[in-house]
Structures are given as C-alpha cells and as structure tokens.
Amino acid sequence: MLKGLMMESQLTTNAILRRAEMLFGHREIVTRLPDKSFHRYTYKDFVERAKKLAVALRDLGLRRGDRVATLAWNSYTHLEAYFGIPAAGGVLHTLNLRLPPEDLIYIMNHAKDRILLVDHTLLRLYEAIKDKVHLDHVVVMGAPGELPLGYLDYEALLSAADLDRYEELSLDEWEAAAMCYTSGTTGRPKGVLYNHRALVLHSLGVALPDAIGLSERDVVMPVVPMFHANAWGIPFAATMVGARQVFPGPYLDPVSLLEDIQEARVTVTAGVPTIWLGILQELDKNPGKWDLSSLRSMTVGGAAAPRGMIKGFEKRHGIRVVHGWGMTETTPVGTLCTVPPEMDGADEETLYDIKAAQGRPLVFIELRARNEEGIVPWDGKTMGELEIRGPWVAAAYYEAPEARDRWTEDGWFRTGDIVAIHPQGFMEIKDRDKDLVKSGGEWISSVELENHLMAHPAVAEAAVIAAQHPKWQERPLAAVVLKEGQTATEEELKQFLAQKFPKWWLPDAIVFVPEIPKTSTGKFHKLVLRQEYGEYLLARDREDESV
Ligand code: AMP
Numbered sequence: 001m002l003k004g005l006m007m008e009s010q011l012t013t014n015a016i017l018r019r020a021e022m023l024f025g026h027r028e029i030v031t032r033l034p035d036k037s038f039h040r041y042t043y044k045d046f047v048e049r050a051k052k053l054a055v056a057l058r059d060l061g062l063r064r065g066d067r068v069a070t071l072a073w074n075s076y077t078h079l080e081a082y083f084g085i086p087a088a089g090g091v092l093h094t095l096n097l098r099l100p101p102e103d104l105i106y107i108m109n110h111a112k113d114r115i116l117l118v119d120h121t122l123l124r125l126y127e128a129i130k131d132k133v134h135l136d137h138v139v140v141m142g143a144p145g146e147l148p149l150g151y152l153d154y155e156a157l158l159s160a161a162d163l164d165r166y167e168e169l170s171l172d173e174w175e176a177a178a179m180c181y182t183s184g185t186t187g188r189p190k191g192v193l194y195n196h197r198a199l200v201l202h203s204l205g206v207a208l209p210d211a212i213g214l215s216e217r218d219v220v221m222p223v224v225p226m227f228h229a230n231a232w233g234i235p236f237a238a239t240m241v242g243a244r245q246v247f248p249g250p251y252l253d254p255v256s257l258l259e260d261i262q263e264a265r266v267t268v269t270a271g272v273p274t275i276w277l278g279i280l281q282e283l284d285k286n287p288g289k290w291d292l293s294s295l296r297s298m299t300v301g302g303a304a305a306p307r308g309m310i311k312g313f314e315k316r317h318g319i320r321v322v323h324g325w326g327m328t329e330t331t332p333v334g335t336l337c338t339v340p341p342e343m344d345g346a347d348e349e350t351l352y353d354i355k356a357a358q359g360r361p362l363v364f365i366e367l368r369a370r371n372e373e374g375i376v377p378w379d380g381k382t383m384g385e386l387e388i389r390g391p392w393v394a395a396a397y398y399e400a401p402e403a404r405d406r407w408t409e410d411g412w413f414r415t416g417d418i419v420a421i422h423p424q425g426f427m428e429i430k431d432r433d434k435d436l437v438k439s440g441g442e443w444i445s446s447v448e449l450e451n452h453l454m455a456h457p458a459v460a461e462a463a464v465i466a467a468q469h470p471k472w473q474e475r476p477l478a479a480v481v482l483k484e485g486q487t488a489t490e491e492e493l494k495q496f497l498a499q500k501f502p503k504w505w506l507p508d509a510i511v512f513v514p515e516i517p518k519t520s521t522g523k524f525h526k527l528v529l530r531q532e533y534g535e536y537l538l539a540r541d542r543e544d545e546s547v
Contacts (some may be wrong), residue, residue: 010173011200013086016240018168021047024216024242030264031076032256034121034142034248037446039076040265043242046079052161053084059161060115060137060152061256064089064169065176069113069135071095071122071279074226074247075409077141077154080115082226084236086177089169090115093179094227097122098442100187100501101129107181107189108133110399117141117154136160145421173197180229181397182328183436183443191398192328198392199230201332203237204306205362205392210338212268212299212322214241218241219264219294221246223257223271224302228330229443231272232324233300243268244339254282258290258357269429270299272441274472276321280312299324303473304429325358325429329413335359335427338506357428358419363388367413367427369419387412413468435526437466437476444476444505449497453478456496463516463524467537475508477533503544509536 009015025044033039051281057068068090072078085092093111095104104125108116114136118126120143130138140147141154161343171177177196181189207214212234214220220243222234224373230236238245246264248257262268276298298313311318326332334494337359343351369376369384377386389412397403406414418431434473437444446464451464467477482488491509497506511533517525 005384010171012171012175012196012238013083013174013177013199014168014171014196015052015200016081016236017047017087020239020242022334027242027244029076029079029239029245029247030151031074031247032251032260033075034250035271036251036256037086041076045077047083048163049158050080050084050087051166052158052163053159054088055082055165056157057085057088057090057115060157062088062090062115065091066115067091067093067111067113067179068097068115068117069093069108069111069117070227071118071125072141072227073119073121073250074231074388075119075142075249076247077117077119078226079235079245079247081547082178082264086171087169089171091176091179091193094230096181096225096227096359096442097125099503100505101125103189104501105129105132105137107149107191108135108187111179111191115139120144123151158364162535164371171196173200178230180328182229183445184403190400190403191458193324193398194230194395195333197330199233200240201364202233202333202392203240203490205364206233206333206336207237208332210364210402211333211336211538212237212270212324213297214238214243214268216242218243218267218296219246220244221248221260221264221266221269223248223252223269224441225379228302229326229328232299232326233331234270252438254278258282258292259315261295262291265294267294267296268299269295270301272302273300273304273309274440276313277306277309277471280309280317284312288318292317292527295319299486301325301358303438304358305356307352310355311352314507320330321355323355323357324409325417325427327415329394329415330388332389333362334365334388334390334393335361337426340424341460349465357426359427360425360513361388361390361427365393367421367425369421369427376421378421378423380420380426380428383418385433386415386417386419386427388415389413432466437464437474439469439472439474439476439504442504445501446476448493449476449478449501449505449507451479452497452500453493456488456493458482458488459493460484461516463526465526465529465533467508467530467533468535469508470541475537476505477536478507478510479513479516479533481513509540511536 029041068085139152169231178194220238222231297320305323310321323337325335371384374383415432448463462482466474469475517528
C-alpha cells in the first residue's frame with residue numbers, strides 16, 4: 001500500500017471547540033432559565049467555561065475514559081458539559097431524566113459513572129436514588145443558594161478553576177467521548193459508546209444542506225432533549241458551524257417554545273412529533289398571533305411525523321417540515337427526507353407522500369432491508385427489517401455481549417424497524433419489531449409493564465401494546481386475563497403499577513379479556529392484539545367528544 005501523505009489530524013470534539021474559539025467568540029447562546037427569564041452569553045464565555053470545567057473535573061480526580069453523567073435540561077451549562085467532559089478526557093454520559101428510578105440506578109451502575117452534573121431543578125431525581133448509586137462527586141448546576149452538605153456547586157467549581165491550567169489533551173478520534181443508554185427490547189437498557197470521530201462526522205453529515213442544513217447564519221434551537229441521543233447531534237453541529245444557539249430549558253409547552261422562536265428569531269429547530277402537534281394546534285387556534293417569519297425549517301423525528309401535520313404546517317403556516325429517522329445506536333440521525341430536484345414538478349399529494357416517509361440515508365450511511373427471503377428489492381412495497389451501517393453506527397453495545405445478535409454476520413446493525421425502501425432510496429417505516437411503546441418520543445417498556453402486572457395476585461396473563469393516541473402518538477394499552485375466581489379493577493391495577501413506574505408509564509386503558517392470542521410458538525401475538533385494540537384510544541376519544 002502506498003500511504004497518502006496527509007497530516008494525522010484527529011477528528012475530535014476539541015477540534016470543534018478550537019474552531020468555535022477561533023472564529024465565533026462574539027456569537028450568542030441563549031437559554032430559557034427555570035425562572036423563565038433568558039440567559040445570554042457568547043461563544044467566548046462558553047469556550048472558557050467548558051475549558052474551566054475540564055480543569056475542574058481533572059482536579060476532582062477524573063481520569064481518561066471515566067464516565068461523567070449529566071441529568072439536565074437543554075441549556076448552556078449542558079452545552080459546557082457536552083464539550084468540557086470530553087476535553088477533560090472523560091465520557092459524557094447523558095441520563096434520560098424521564099426514566100423510572102430503577103432504570104437510572106441500573107444505568108449509572110452499569111456505566112460506572114464517577115461524577116454527576118445535575119440541574120438544581122432535577123436534584124430530587126438524584127436524591128430518590130442516591131443510596132443505590134456510587135458516585136465520587138455530585139455537582140449541582142444552577143443552584144440559587146447554599147447547597148446541602150455533600151454537593152459541589154458548579155459555579156464555585158468553575159470560579160476556582162484556573163483557565164491557565166487548561167492543557168489540551170491529545171485525544172484520539174477513536175477514543176470514547178460520549179455515551180447514551182437506550183431501552184432494551186428485551187432485558188436491561190443498553191449503552192451506546194460514541195467515539196469522537198463518530199460525533200464529528202455526524203456533525204458534518206447533519207449540517208449539510210440536504211440534511212438538517214446548518215450554517216453560521218442560522219439560529220438553532222434543539223427542542224429534542226440533550227438527554228436523549230445527543231439532541232440529534234445538534235449541539236455539536238451548531239457549535240461546529242458557529243450558529244447562534246437557543247436552548248428552551250425545561251419549558252417545552254407550545255406557548256413557551258413559540259415565544260422562544262419569536263424572541264430569538266429561530267431559523268432551524270428540531271423535535272419529536274408530539275411537540276409540533278401541540279404547536280400546530282396553537283397556531284391553528286390563534287392564526288396571526290405568532291411571528292414565525294424567521295423559521296426556515298423544522299426537523300421532526302424520533303417517531304413518525306403524521307402526513308397531515310407536515311401538510312398543515314406547510315400549507316397553513318408556510319413552515320417547511322423535514323422528517324427524519326434515527327436511533328440512539330446511530331448517533332442518532334440516519335435518514336432525512338429532503339426532496340430531490342427531479343420531484344419538484346410532482347403533484348402535491350405525491351410530494352406529501354414522499355415528505356411523510358422517513359427519507360434517504362445521510363452521507364456515509366448505507367441502508368438495506370431483509371425479510372425471510374433475503375435482502376428486499378427497493379420497490380417501495382416489499383417489507384423487511386431495516387439494517388444500517390456507517391461510521392456513526394454502533395458496532396456493539398457497551399459491556400453487553402448477550403446482545404450481539406443485533407448485528408448481522410457481515411457487521412450491519414439490525415434496527416428492529418420494518419420498512420419498505422422506494423426506488424429513489426426513500427425509506428418508509430411500516431411497523432416495528434420491538435416490544436416497546438414510544439410515547440411523546442420517549443420509550444416505555446411493554447415487557448416491564450407486563451411482568452409487573454403478572455406479579456399481581458389476581459392476574460394470570462398480561463400483554464401490553466402500543467395503541468395510537470392523538471397527542472402522544474402511542475400510549476400503552478394492557479390486555480389482562482384474570483385468574484379464575486379472582487377480581488381486580490382497572491384502577492386497582494394502575495395503582496399497583498404506579499408503585500414501580502412513573503405516572504406517564506401507566507397504561508391509558510386496561511382491557512379485561514378471556515385470553516391473550518398466541519403465536520404458534522406460544523408467544524403473545526401482539527399483532528392480533530394491535531389489530532383489535534390499536535385504535536381503541538382513538539375511538540374512546542371520539543366517543544368522549546360526542547358525549
Ligand atoms: P431512539 O433510540 O430512542 O432514538 O429510538 C429509535 C427508534 O425510534 C427507531 O428505531 C424507530 O423505531 C423510532 N423512530 C425514530 N424516528 C422515527 C420516525 N421518523 N418514524 C418512525 N419511527 C421512528
């Protein structure tokens with residue numbers, strides 16, 4: 001092999017930080033604070049504080065590769081952690097604040113987190129689990145005053161850290177930089193360990209014009225949480241291009257978000273369909289009230305964006321919606337639905353059919369789908385399980401050898417999504433081969449709910465399916481068979497579940513059935529249940545409305 005003669009310049013988050021410092025020092029970063037006011041500072045402040053965080057973490061004893069967890073909303077301090085932790089040689093481990101306490105405990109112990117950075121407003125989540133996790137330090141961000149004994153104050157740490165002591169580590173692009181756990185379809189949550197190279201290449205990929213499309217002229221607001229799949233990599237990509245950044249903090253209701261967009265003149269934003277469904281309703285209710293003239297595009301993903309919603313935004317409010325698909329395992333963006341020039345003349349309905357699909361793969365990402373007969377043709381009809389590969393696709397889960405079967409023998413990742421691929425490369429999700437419910441963009445484990453229901457003395461069998469819901473898109477519905485001679489009410493069973501799971505995990509309906517349909521191998525036949533009860537909540541809603 002004749003080796004090329006190019007420099008060995010490592011693709012690391014530090015390279016993004018250096019660029020931000022060199023070119024974008026004056027640009028602004030705006031955050032909605034818990035008291036609803038706006039915090040504003042510049043990239044210069046951000047870079048300095050990220051470096052100080054790196055110094056402080058090393059002073060606290062952080063070693064190369066140690067995990068530092070965050071439990072935080074989208075904010076400037078979380079952005080500092082996104083860059084400061086990897087700059088210290090650590091691994092940014094974002095914890096999903098919506099998880100049940102037991103999952104959080106499992107995840108923190110499995111990842112062996114050593115330090116936690118937690119928003120003051122979320123401290124109660126940590127306090128509920130603190131006896132069961134093993135951290136060296138807990139650092140509180142945004143504390144309004146004195147902290148109880150045992151906690152460190154983020155601002156005090158940064159003030160004490162001397163910027164002159166910041167020394168850039170020579171990081172390797174293959175080194176771990178971040179980690180994020182995803183709900184396991186079977187068993188416990190699984191950890192995805194991102195390297196620097198994946199984060200950097202993903203940033204380039206999503207920033208391209210035919211992807212999310214980000215430039216220095218943009219004002220970017222990720223509504224998608226920074227605690228779920230790196231907020232689709234937007235904090236890294238926006239910092240890379242030097243865009244003005246806006247963080248909504250804990251306020252994700254339609255009115256607050258519309259205020260943010262209007263106030264900060266946001267041009268690009270991204271989030272799950274539930275968020276945009278709420279915003280569309282508000283816009284339809286109060287036409288002309290909100291000035292969204294700055295908004296250039298809105299990326300929607302994490303769950304299927306309804307066709308009617310995409311059309312509603314575009315036709316009634318002139319807002320372009322870009323539908324995307326991704327997974328925690330794919331850093332996370334895999335496909336985005338931008339329309340190629342050949343389709344410009346297509347009739348409106350065809351265009352909306354295309355826009356409602358999940359889109360084409362980003363640069364360097366390859367897709368294929370497979371059914372029992374092998375790899376399926378790209379004919380837009382034949383369905384198969386989606387498989388994916390590329391430089392920002394996980395090659396294994398962190399310390400979970402039992403999940404090796406999620407990868408094919410030739411190294412593609414099996415997504416568990418059932419799709420058809422159109423001749424032009426548009427991928428369309430048709431179904432999901434995963435026993436999970438995605439409610440408002442966050443996962444609920446059907447298996448965990450079923451297991452706990454079946455632990456109730458009156459329950460013989462229980463199966464949980466994802467039922468369609470107008471706001472949350474999916475909500476859990478449980479079908480329950482009672483033991484002979486036993487009784488239990490829906491309310492009783494919900495209360496039983498509430499002992500273990502957060503409120504938003506509780507099924508919207510529990511239906512009592514004589515038996516659960518089974519497949520030939522004796523497993524619950526969820527497809528049959530879904531056919532019967534998939535629209536149960538929609539029908540119940542309609543009935544309620546007509547009363
Ligand atoms: P997560 O790891 O939480 O990001 O979830 C990834 C999963 O969410 C995918 O495997 C899909 O099942 C689902 N998903 C993500 N985006 C979409 C989309 N645009 N349409 C339908 N399902 C989606």
